[in-house]
Amino acid sequence: MAAGKILYAQSGGVSAVINATAAGVIETARDKGIPVYAARNGILGALREELIDTTKEAKANIAGLKHTPGGAFGSCRYKLKSLEQNRAEYERLIEVFKAHDIRTFLYNGGNDSADTANKVSKIGQALGYEVNCIGVPKTIDNDLVVTDNCPGFGSVAKYTAIAVREASLDVASMADTSTKVFIIEVMGRHAGWIAAAAGLAGNKAGDPPHIILFPENVFDPAAFLARVQATVEKVGYCTVVVSEGVKGADGKFLAESAETGARDAFGHAQLGGAAPVLAALVKEKLGYKYHWALPDYLQRSARHIAAKVDVEQAYAVGKKAVEYAHDGLNAVMPVIVRTSDEPYKWKIEAAPLDKIANHEKKMPKNFMSKDGFGITAAARRYLAPLILGEAPPPYGDDGLPLYVTLKNTAVPKKLKKFVPAK
Amino acid sequence: MAAGKILYAQSGGVSAVINATAAGVIETARDKGIPVYAARNGILGALREELIDTTKEAKANIAGLKHTPGGAFGSCRYKLKSLEQNRAEYERLIEVFKAHDIRTFLYNGGNDSADTANKVSKIGQALGYEVNCIGVPKTIDNDLVVTDNCPGFGSVAKYTAIAVREASLDVASMADTSTKVFIIEVMGRHAGWIAAAAGLAGNKAGDPPHIILFPENVFDPAAFLARVQATVEKVGYCTVVVSEGVKGADGKFLAESAETGARDAFGHAQLGGAAPVLAALVKEKLGYKYHWALPDYLQRSARHIAAKVDVEQAYAVGKKAVEYAHDGLNAVMPVIVRTSDEPYKWKIEAAPLDKIANHEKKMPKNFMSKDGFGITAAARRYLAPLILGEAPPPYGDDGLPLYVTLKNTAVPKKLKKFVPAK
Known part of the structure; x- marks a missing residue:
């Protein structure tokens, strides 16, 4: 060099x-x-x-x-x-x-x-x-x-699996009289890796998450609703993980879809993401009480x-x-x-x-279960090691993590100003 | 006994x-x-x-x-x-x-x-x-x-303060070309305790959260937007914490409000909560790129x-x-x-x-700063001890917390069936 x-x-x-x-x-x-x-x-x-x-x-x-x-x-x-x-x-x-x-x-x-x-x-x-x-x-x-x-992926994967496990314990304990369907929306855009990682939260039949919606699959409302209903009837509640990148048959993101999309008072689409759209669908068609979460930046900064x-x-x-x-x-x-x-x-x-x-690396087909709602043993074999181990930050006397802020001292400029293209 | x-x-x-x-x-x-x-x-x-x-x-x-x-x-x-x-x-x-x-x-x-x-x-x-x-x-x-x-409160308070600190580090590092306004919606219904706890994330002027919206105050869109703009211009970005219980001048929850409320394709209000409504307002009036998070059950099960x-x-x-x-x-x-x-x-x-x-214990008036957007030293004195210390669960070899599931053995019934009132 x-x-x-x-x-x-x-x-x-x-x-x-x-x-x-x-x-x-x-x-x-x-x-x-x-x-x-x-x-x-x-x-x-x-x-x-x-x-x-x-x-x-x-x-x-x-x-x-x-x-x-x-x-x-x-x-x-x-x-x-x-x-x-x-x-x-x-x-x-x-x-x-x-x-x-x-x-x-x-x-x-x-x-x-x-x-x-x-x-x-x-x-x-x-x-x-x-x-x-x-x-x-x-x-x-x-x-x-x-x-x-x-x-970067392994930590979001761990965050997501833990969030699904924890929130599902909450939902399970209240489902008799309260929320029966809980939906959590995760990042990942066109690839379902983060959604798949949520699958690590469960180990055996009946464990949450019960449904994972991957962006690699076209959203099928009828199949989704049938699975939600079957899960609620069998397990008592249903935890759904939906990737932000899931699209409907019209090729649009769920939240953009004219059929299902949420719109704000100004008529803007894509306001709420996929989770509230699914929640509305569940309420409309099945009548179950729902809650949904959208951790957004929390998942990638945790x-x-x-x-x-x-x-x-x-x-x-x-x-x-x-x-x-x-x-x-x-x-x-x-x-x-x-x-x-x-x-x-x-x-x-x-x-x-x-x-x-x-x-761009998409998820292999054999990582998704045949019904498209879960992960396979192959996916588990690949994903499981990536969330291993804990590495907590040091905490201060105030109970908060001690994150550093750098001085970021500027280097004196030597050249003329340059304006990057937009 | x-x-x-x-x-x-x-x-x-x-x-x-x-x-x-x-x-x-x-x-x-x-x-x-x-x-x-x-x-x-x-x-x-x-x-x-x-x-x-x-x-x-x-x-x-x-x-x-x-x-x-x-x-x-x-x-x-x-x-x-x-x-x-x-x-x-x-x-x-x-x-x-x-x-x-x-x-x-x-x-x-x-x-x-x-x-x-x-x-x-x-x-x-x-x-x-x-x-x-x-x-x-x-x-x-x-x-x-x-x-x-x-x-139960102290742990949600700690979760919220950490989430605000972490997500704000993310937003701060991207604000030059990406998200300038980040909104996180927290629980608490009619009382702003959880929203107030988010204030513990910051220690000095300019630290996030920059705006806290308490359910104890009537939402004032003009004052809110002015503060968002001033913060973005001064700090480069703005982190907003909004309590789910915040109401507008019409006495309705933000998401229900006819003026600002989001509606799904079926015309249902209160689909998305307060955060997306604020996000839409910021985009419409100030044009800033936004993101919002709604941790929902994640915050109380963490x-x-x-x-x-x-x-x-x-x-x-x-x-x-x-x-x-x-x-x-x-x-x-x-x-x-x-x-x-x-x-x-x-x-x-x-x-x-x-x-x-x-x-019902509401937050004392003197816990909110005069402008209504932050917490006072009195609030800090009360809240700070409640998030102290870490007590992580044990983790398994799979990188996930080892939460227990009880057998929950039923006691044989001795009485006739009784159907509680609805």
Whole structure:
């Protein structure tokens, strides 16, 4: 690797453990004597030359990132256009790298980020500026290919399984006279990984969740209602997990659907998500009393209940990213390779970004039960290790987790202002 | 106390720690050699003579109740009518008590339950059947009078403060390009205790939550929007906590309001709660990108993050209830008395049910800041001790909490069938 600095940027939706990756990057770089700059608010900070000097942070605060949710340097939703469409932005990145002697670019995100890191590597070569670009995996949606799983997912999976188990104990104890159908909506967009993980809450017949609605399946109201009714009659209550990405036969998200969708006073659709739409359907057709929950950001920021293995993997990909760059690797991603299901064993390997960028890993068909409402033994074998272990944050005397806030000292700018495209 | 058995019944909405109270009752009674029956599904089980013999449960399972959320014997929402309106039900209770030699009735609930326990005590006396009736406090809404606080509340308070802190870290890191306004809806109905507890998440100016909407105040859309805008402009984002019980100037819950209320395709109001209504308002009037969360039952069943002090108090009121009955006390409730704010000290005392039944404790005016959007130092002094300490449940090898399920062995019936009034 050429000498110089590392630039680390967080991208897209943050997670309970993305800062653990940042800790892996910074601590490993410090050990090697390499300074790390971080981009403020992700790639936008790199384009705007808004850089943070992490060498100014105390050791304890960097260590504290291992147990602090959110994105410590800020993240953003901003996808660079293609090289042909907006070459200026790629060239600007190289200009910023040159100005600050950045020789390693670590981009911590999902598919899009892998693609960007790949392109930046290419434009660097084209412009004769040597920069090692490493994509560092992060996405709660677990939809990256090649890697066995994605840091961030395991903790949401654990949160969701625990939430389903706990809330179902509540519902079960009240079902005689109160709520009979409980619906919880989970994230994951087009992939049902998080919804599937909810299935880990149950071990035997009759255990919640009783119905999982995957985005991979078209929603069938009649089959759904029949299963709700059968479950209430048999078990006494019914816990439903619905992925936010579930669509109806019309190809629209449940909440958008003209037939079932909720609308606010201004006529906006998609106000309430899928859960309230299902709740209304249950009430209308079956008359059961319902409750529904939509944990939203709570599920992906719940560092207090993160999976230990997820924290470890998040840290490991950050550490390996620095080592790969130091060893001269370019346009690769440290991916998680599973070497054994039980006992669960894993290692990190380098995989080319070309194979990862812009692909999406959907759930295999054989992970969903035949009726489409549950998970199979194969799914369980894959998912179970990912929620293992507890790694609670330290708590203060006030009963609240001690999350760190960095100083985020700005690096003085050297270049002219640049306004990123919208 | 007359010899005989204890009947223990859970009432109303369950909590993360109501089973800890059950453990306190059963373990204390076992020490004294008193058998405990539990009513299946609360007072309905007592009326239907559906009783559970807790002496059949293993010691480890009873101990496990200390860390298991929900209601282990089932609870119900069923309020006995007045003695005049339905004397038959009170007489039925005494008949069931007589048949099974029940000489102590422990009713674990809120205001209504205190009232019922009080009335059962009176009808017992009128019918010449000696039974010691003790109301045992439980309500996440924290709205019982006399007692300093209610078991169940502290854990929801802790959950809510942590959720606000964690989700706000997420929002803060994405606000540059994504969500600027995050709204979380909390329980509590007519009392703003849970909403107020969210205020513990922040310690200094600018910390989230930035706006708390209490049910004690009439919702003022203009003032709310102005504060949202000012916060986004100053802090970069805005976290809003809204109590489910907030009402507009028309006296209706936000979600019911004709002006702002969400309606589903069937025209039903109150589908989505207050949070999505506020979100729509923010989008319509200010154009900010928003997200909202509605944890619903997750907040009151989250035993994994219960406050240690809450678990201890829940256990203590169960223990004291048995001791009071054993000492011959009748028509009382073990209440929590605070003897010191800092360090926090408390004890349990007996208070007459007459003083507690059917009263509701609202938040004092001086707990809300002048602008109505935050909490005061007085509120902080009261709330802070209630979320102290962590008491995580044991976890299994599968990464999930080990919650116990009781056998709940039925006691053979001795009486004719009785159908409770609807």
